[in-house]
Amino acid sequence: MSELVAKRYIKALKSDLDNDSLISLSEIFSELALSFKDENFKNVISNPSISDSDKTNILLDAVKSAKSDKVNNFIKLLGENKRLNVIPSLSVALKKDIAQSTKTYHGVVYSDNDIDASVVKNLGDGLGKKYDSQITLDFVKSDFDGVKVDVEDLGIEINFSKSRINDQIIEHIVKAI
Structure with a gap:
């Protein structure tokens, strides 16, 4: 309301x-x-x-x-x-x-490993080009097992979980056998 x-x-x-x-x-x-x-x-x-x-x-x-x-x-x-x-x-x-009117968004990168500031900036620049916007990202160290990018106002959430990738590799190997 x-x-x-x-x-x-x-x-x-x-x-x-x-x-x-x-x-x-x-x-x-x-x-x-x-x-x-x-x-x-x-x-x-x-x-x-x-x-x-x-x-x-x-x-x-x-x-x-x-x-x-x-x-x-x-x-x-x-x-x-x-x-x-x-x-x-x-x-x-x-x-x-x-x-929305200025196409300027702010997001966060979460990971349990340190990520270099230039990588975070490049990630923001790449997303900005894809969405025709200016996206600035901040890094926050968390307990997330992998990398997660969240730009809430644009509705973007991307994550790469180490455990999920490992599970997919094992599943792929089992299917290949």
């Missing part, structure tokens, strides 16, 4: 803001969305005994350093419509929308 509401707000924002402003707004709302991970903060925002104007003022104080009337007015609009809880969904949807 909140994703649909978030998309409507993004559509309205896109008609009013240029791409650079949307990116700045996305950064601000990403920071606000982090606040919603704190249980005490969520309790305050969802508490019916705290007025909507007080909740809105808390968020306005949090974004005061941005010095943006558009951000302030948008937060006031969310507060007036009792939609402050949509901020985390709005943050995610706004990031996805910007990524």
